Amino acid sequence: MLSLLLVLAISYLLGSIPSSLWVGKLYKGIDIREHGSGNAGTTNTFRVLGWKAGAVVFALDFLKGFVASFWVSNQAFELFSFGSGPIAPPGWEADAFLMITCGLMAVVGHMFPVLANFKGGKGAATACGMLFGIEPISISISFLIFIIITLSTRYVSLASVTATFFYPVNLLILRYLLDYFVDGSIIVFAAIVATGIIYKHKSNIKRLLNGTESKISPPKSKPGEEELAKAGAEA
Template sequence: MISSLAISTLLILLAYLLGSIPTGYMIGRYAQGIDIREHGSGSTGATNVLRTLGKPAASIVLAVDLLKGSLALALTNLAYAYLPDLLPASWHSWIITGAALGAIIGHSKSIWLNFTGGKSVATTLGVLLVMNPLVALGTLASFGVILGISRIVSLSSIGGAIAVNILMLWLNQPTAFSVFAAIAGVYVIVRHKSNIQRLIAGNEPKIGQAL
């Protein structure tokens, strides 16, 4: 008989594989015949696609990357609904956290791209939409306000990574979700290391500017 641990591991692995779908790379390769990793910042995320391929392509990448995160958690919740005898209720928030981390790591360390990828911002937001929609909306609002003022996507993403931790604590979310916010927040900030260096140097591009 399949054990609870085996099912939990499979759910987290599935979340990783969903996150690994290289949306930006695929759009660049099949729409323009380029490797998006060889252009701009080298990221496969929506921001680099916007700079390199334009708004329509970036919109598709953003939507799919959001969906990857949401679907990873939705499938985990679905497994709980249909396998209640095999998945302990006390594990739920922790398995959700594992699947969430699997999805965002998959996006930035895709198995299909030799463990390269994007910076996991959109996929993290997709995860949050299922984990707690109010936290997701608050994080998005923080991102939007900072973006509106600064016109710098990376700074807005870093602000969102900080905001999600504040919101998790303020809304008294389960410990597992707060752990996710802490790990994901640090991970997203670390993924923006080069952006932070440019921010400090004062040469991080704003929306519409080339890198």
């Protein structure tokens, strides 16, 4: 039990790494939480600092979830011999249980990071990495949806919500229409995670419906002081 708690704590601390805060400080010398929506996540970084900084933050947040669900869980499974003990609920494989719980703790760490006074992001990028480590096909489809909507609308929040919504849908299509084996527990888990992430985007959804959500800058443009001042005024 202590070994499991240690592994989950490591995953949480991994998720707590404040990627957007570090990139904001290095890229523009600012605290990203003091600009734009005030959220320490990928969407606000794209909006305030532009594509380059946003892409770096997305990659780092993605890796937090992927490393926790794929690497930390596998290392823990071998190191602590979890397969020989009943750590998972009835009907669950120990390795699958570890992948899900480690990845989920990384997402929780990202949303409520102890390394940033528990003020984190909304978890979409970290959850994407976590789910890629668990089942890559369906999350790759959602990632493609994210890219298409981001490039076509320049609303990262809309892309995040839409891609998140379609993730459990993709799993259902794979299982019931394409005859690709997907464990039912993963579908249920995906639906729960998607619901939580969409709920965390409720303020973005409200602004999208009101037509007041901010777009990110075009790929070739660089964020300047005028954009930062505008973003700060919207906070």
